[in-house]
Amino acid sequence: MDIVQQAPILMILCPFLGAFAVSLAGLIQRRWCYPLTVLFTAGSAYAGLGTLIQVLRTEGGVIRYRMGGWEPPFGIEFRLDALNAAIALMVVVVALLVAIYSRQTVASETAGKEGHFYTLFLLLTVGVLGISMTGDAFNLYVFLEISSLSSYALIAMGRGRAAFSCFNYIIMGTIGASFYLLGVGYLYIKTGSLNMTDIARILQEHGLYSSNSVRIGFLFILIGVWIKMAFVPLHRWLPNAYTFAPSTTSCLVAPLMTKVSIYVMIRIMFSVFNPEFVFGVGPRSDLVVWLAVIAMMVGSFYALAKNKLKMMLAYLVIAEVGYMVGGAWLANATGLTGAIFHILADGLMTLALFLAAGAIYYKRKSYNIVATKGLFGKMPFTMGAFAIAALSMIGIPPTCGFFSKWYLISGGIEAGHWGFVVGLLTSSMVNAVLFFRILERAYFEKPELPYEPGRQGKNALNFVERKGVDEAPLTMLAPLWAASLGLVLLGVYSGVVIDFISRYVNSVGFQ
C-alpha cells in the first residue's frame, strides 16, 4: 500500500472506522471513547497534512482518488485541488481540537452517552470531510446527509429548547438537502453525468448554459446550500439550534457546517459552472451581494441584542456567512480569494469563540453574558484566548480576520460595490462593540452569576464560587489556545495560504 497515494482515503477512513471502533468500545468501557476519538481524529489530521503536501507537490495541483479503481464518470472520485485541500485540512484540524477539548464537556453534559456522542461526532466529521473532498455531486449529497443526521442528533442531545430547535433544523435541513438533490437531478437529466468535472465538461461542450432547466437546477442547488448555510432570509433555524446544543456540539457544528456549505456553493459556482454563466444568466449577482449585506447587518445587530453568549455567537455566524457569500458573488478574483480565505479564517475564529464559550459554561454554568463578569480575574487564559479571537472577528492585524477582510473589501472596491464595503466595515464596528462589551465586563466587574429562573429550587446546580483563579482544565485550554494562536499564525502566513488559494482562483477564469 502506497501510503502517500492513499492519504485522501485514509483521511476519511480514520474517523469512519473510528466511529465504529468508538461505538463498540462504548459498549464495553465508556472511558475508552475519548482517547480513541482523539487518536482517530489525530490520524485523520496527519493524513490531511499528507494530502495537502501531495496536492502541493503534484503538477497542476489536482489529485484524484478513484474509489474502487473505476474511471471517474462511472465510479466515484475524490478530487482535491487548492480549494478543498486547505478546507479539508481545516475540517480535520477543527475536529481534532474539538475532540481534545471534549473530555470534560461531554462527560458532564451528556453523561452516560459518551459512546454514542463520540460515534456521532466522528461520523459528523466524516460527513463534513467528505463534502469537502468528493468530486461527485451525488456522493456529496450522501455526505451532506451523514453530516446533517449526526448534527441533528448531536444538537437534540442538548437540554432545554434543544429538541424544539432541532426539529426546525431538521425540517429546514431536509428541504435544503432535497433542493440540492433536485438540482443535481436537473443537471443529471441534462448531462447524464454525476461527476462534477464531467458535468462541467458536458455543459461546456454541448452549450447547455442557455437551457432553462440547467439554470433552474443551478438555482435549486444554490437555494439548497443557502438553507444549509443559513443565508438570510433562510437563517431562522440556526441561532436556536446552535445555542441549545451541548457545548461540544456547537464547537464542532458551528465552525464546520456553514463553512462547508459555502465551499459547496463556491465549488458549484466555479467548478461545475463558470463565472460567465453564474454572473451572466444566473440570478443577478448584485442582488445576492445586497442580500449578503443584509445578512451581515441582521447577524451583527441581532447579536448585539442577545444576552446569551452562544446565541450572540450564533448570530455572528450568520453575519460571517454574509461576508463569504458576498465575497464569492462580487464577481472578481479578489473577492473570491477573500471569501475562500475567510472560510478558513472564520472556521478557526468561530471555533475559538465557541471553545471559549464552552469553557466559560463549564466553569460558570451559564451562557448569560452576566456570567462573564470579572472573568479576566477568574479565567485569565480562557479570556485571553477569547480576546484574541474577538480581535480577529473585529479585524485587527495581524490576526487572520484582518487579512480576509482586506481581500473582501478590496474585492468590493474593485467591483465598485460600495454597499458591501460599508456593510463590512459597519459589521466590523458592531463586532467591536459586541466583543468589547463582554471584554469590558470581564475586565472591570466583579465576578457574579446571573439570576436564572430555571436555577431555583430543586433544579439549582450546586455551584460553589471558588476564590481566586478558577481556570478551565488543560484539555480545554490547550485546544483553545491552539485555535487562537492559529488565528495569528494564519494571519502572519496568510501570504502563503493566499498563494495557494489563488491557484484555484486563477483557474476559475474571471475576465
Add this chain to the structure above:
Amino acid sequence: MLDLIIAKFNYWVYIVLMMIGLYAMIAKNNYIKKLIGMTIFQTAIMLFYVSIGAKQGATIPIIDHHGDGGDHGEAAEAVGHAVETAAHAAGSLDPDAYVNPLPHVLMLTAIVVGVATLGVAMAVVQKIHDQYGSIEEDEVLKRIKL
C-alpha cells in the same frame, strides 16, 4: 400544450406531489403532519429520479439469460453464452432494452436517507412531546414563552 402535458406527465406528477409536501412542511402546525409532508416531498424527488431512468419498452436492468432464471446448469449456461456471443457480435447488449440502472441506485440511497431522517425526526418529536406535552407548534411555542 396537451402534448407537453402528456409526453411529460411524470414531471407534472412529481411537481404536484412535491408542492403538496413542501406546503405541508412549511405551513402545517402539527409536527407529525410536517413529517408526513416531508415524506411526500422526498418521495416526489425519488419519483422524479426513477422516472428519468425509464425507457419505453425496456425491461428491468437485469441481464436476461433467457429463462435460465439463475439456474447455472451447464446446458443453460451454454445457451446463455451463445446468446451473449450473438449479442456481442451485434455490437454488445442493446442499451435500449434495459432501463437506466443508475437512478435506481441513487434512489435506494435517497430512500435510506429518508427513512433515517424520518426516524430521527420522530425521536425528536417524541422528545418535544415529553418536554412540552404537545406536538402542535403553536402550543409548544406558547409553552416556551411561558
Add this chain to the structure above:
Amino acid sequence: MKTIGLLSVLFTGILLMIAVVDFPDWGDPHSPANSYLSTHYIEDVEEETAVPNMVTAVLADYRAFDTMLETSVVFVAGIAIFAILRSIDGTSLAGTTRRLQRRGRSKKEKRKGQGRNRRDEMVAAAEREAAKPDLIVQTTVRLLMPTIQLFALYVIAHGHHSPGGGFQGGVILAAGLILVAMSFGLENTLAQVPEKLSLQLGNLGVLIFAGTGVLCLLLGANFLDYHVLAAIYPATDEIMARSHSMLVVEIGVGFTVMSMLYLIYANLSSHGDLKKGL
C-alpha cells in the same frame, strides 16, 4: 406562516414548471440521462463485474462508496435515535413526563383534571388488555418467522441475479423481528435479541463493508477496488472477485440494516426506555 408557505410553494412550483418544458419526454431512451453513463453500465457490467443485476453492480461496486456511506446513514439514525431518546440519568424521558403530569394534576389541574383521570384510566385498562398475549397472533408469527427469515436470506444472497440485495433483505429481517416484538412484547424480544447485540451487529455490518475496502487497500489497490481480492478467494479471477466481494458487502449491509431498523423500532415505540413497545 400559511401565506409564506403558499407563496414559497407557488414560487418553487412555477420554477419547476418552467424547467419541465425542455426536459426530455418520458421514457425517451435517448435522453442524455439514459444514453451516457447508463449505456456504459448496461453494456459492460457483466464483462467488468460478472453480475447480471446492474443495480446491484452499480450499487455495490461502481458506486460502492456511496453505499457504504448509506449504510452508515442507517447506523447514524439508529445511534441518533438512541442518543436523543435515552435520558441522561438512566430513567426514561417518558417516565419523567409521567411524573410531571402526575404532579401537575395533583396541584394545578385539579378541577379540570377529572376528565383526564377517567381518560387515563381507560387508556391504562386498554393497555392492560393489549398486554395480554394473543394466542392466534403468536402462533401465526411462530409459523411465519422461519419463512420470513429464509426469504430474507434469499433476497440478500440472490441479489446478483434478481431484484434484491442487502438493504432489501435487511429490511425483511428487521420486519420479522419487529413482528415478533409486536406480538410477543418488546421486552420478550429484547431478551432474545438484546439491544447490545444488535448494536454490535450494526457495527459489524459496516465494518464488514469497510473492512473489505480496507483489505483492498492493504493489498495495494484503491479503496473498495475488489479485483485484488482474487488473491484471497480460492480459485477466482479478478472479475469474479468483484462479484464475490459484492456478496460479502451486501451481507454486511444486511446486518446493519436489520439491526438498526430493529433498534429504531425498539427505541421509538418505547419512548427510549425499551420497556414496553406498541
Add this chain to the structure above:
Amino acid sequence: MRQRPRKGVLIAMDTLVMTSQLPLYAVLASALAPIPLILAGRNPNMREAVTFAAGFLKLWFVMKMLPPVLEGKVLEYTLFEPVAGLPVQFRVDGMSMLFALVASSLWILTSAYAIGYMRPLKEHAQTRFYVFFAFSLSATLGVAFAGNLLTLYVFYELLSMSTYPLVTHHQDAEARGGGRRYLTYLLATSVGLVLPAMLFCYLKSGDMTFAAGGFLAGKVTPTEALVLLLMFVFGFAKAGVMPFHGWLPGAMVAPTPVSALLHAVAVVKVGVFCILRVVTGVFGLDFLEQLDLGLVVSFIAGFTVICSSLIALSQDNLKRRLAFSTVGQLSYIILGASLLSDLAVKGSMAHIAMHAFGKITLFFCAGAIYVATKKKYISDMVGIGRRMPITMVCFLIGSMSVMGLPPTGGLISKLHLLLGAPDSGRWWLMLFYVVSTLLNGAYLLPIVFRAFFKTGKHFDAGTEVQEAPMFCLVPLTLTAIGSILLFFFPHLVFELASLMVEGS
C-alpha cells in the same frame, strides 16, 4: 521623481538599501520581554530588572542601527508577506531612527519612573502593567520602522490594543469610561477611515511602500487625493486632530507613567508620525503642493492648535491640562508638515523629539507631585515649589521647552516650524504659532509662578522640602536635562530629520 522599485530583487540592486535583522531584534527585545516578566512576576525586583534589561537591549539595537542610517543607508527586513507583493516589512530610515531613538531611550527612563510611581502607590497587577508596557513599546517601534502602509497599520492597531489594559489599569468606573472612549475613537477611525483609504490607495497604485516622492503621486485625481488625505489625517486619531481628540483627555485616567510615555510620547507621536509618513511617503510633498492640498490640513491643524490651547487654559486637573496641551502640540507638527516646505517638515520631525522630552518631563512632574502629595488639581498646588523645588524647576524647564523658549530644544524645532511658514509662501500661518505660544505660556507658566511665589492652603511658608522618591525624581531630572542638552546639541536630530527630507 525616482520610480520606486517594487519587488525585492530591485531593492537589492539599490545600494542604499541593505537587509538587516537589527530592526527585528529591536522590536523583539520588548515583544519577548513579557515571557521572563511573567515568570519573574512574583519577585518585583527581578521583574523590574528584566524590564531594564529589555530596555537597554532595545536601545542598544537601535543605536547599532544609527551609524549605517547616518550614512544614508536604509535598513530593511521583511517579516512576512500576507499579500502577494505587499510584505509586512521594516525599513529604517532617518525618520524612523529619530522616533525609535526617542521612544526607546525614554522607555528606560519611564521604567525607572514607573518603579518610583507604582511601588509607593501600591498599584495592583504590576506585572500586567509591565507586560503590556513592553508590548506597546514593541508596537511603537514597529510603527517607527514600518516600511509600508500595511506594516504601519498593523502596528498601529497593535498599539491601540496593547495600550488598552494600561489606560484602564485601575479597573474602576472612571477607567472603564476612559478606556471605552479610547478604543471607540481609535478603532472607529482606524477601521472606518484608514483601512478603506489604505485599500483604495493599494488598488489605485498597486503599491504601498513609502517612497520619497510618494507612491500615490500622480495616480489619483485631485478630489480622490483630497478625500484620501482627509481620511488619513482624521483616521490616525492618535494624532488627536480635532474633532477626534476626545480620547486623549479621557485616557488620562491611566497611571502617570503610562500617560507620560504613551500619551506624551508613544501613542500620540505614533499618530503624528503616521501622518508625517503619509504626507511624505504616500502623497509626497511635491504632489501635495502641486494639488495645493496643504492648506486644508493647515486649517484643520491650526484650528486644533488654537482650540486645544484655549481648552487647556480652563482645565484644573493638571494631567488634563497637559493632555490638551499635547493635543495642541501634536497639531503643531501636523501644521508643520502641511506647510510642505523642507524646513517646516524638518522642524516637524525634530519637534517630535523635542516635544517628547519636554512633555514627558511635565508628566513626570505631575506624577511625582501625585506620589508625594496626592494632589491632582492645579488649584491645590499653589506654593508647592517649597515642598518640591527640584520637581518644580524641572517643570519649568519642561514648560519652556513646550513653549519654545531658550535654552531648551523646543526653541529650535519651533524656529524651524515658524520659518517654514514664510518659506512655503504662507507667512500668515505663522500667526497660529505665535498665538498658541502665547497661550502655552498662559496655561503653563502660572503653575510654576504660583508654585514658587504664592502660598496656598496646602503649602505655606513653613513647608519642608520633601521630594518624591528617588526613582521618580531622577528620571524627571534626566529628561529635563535632556531638554536642555537638545538645545545645545540638536545636530543628531536634525541630521536624521534632513536625511528624510533631502531624500526627495
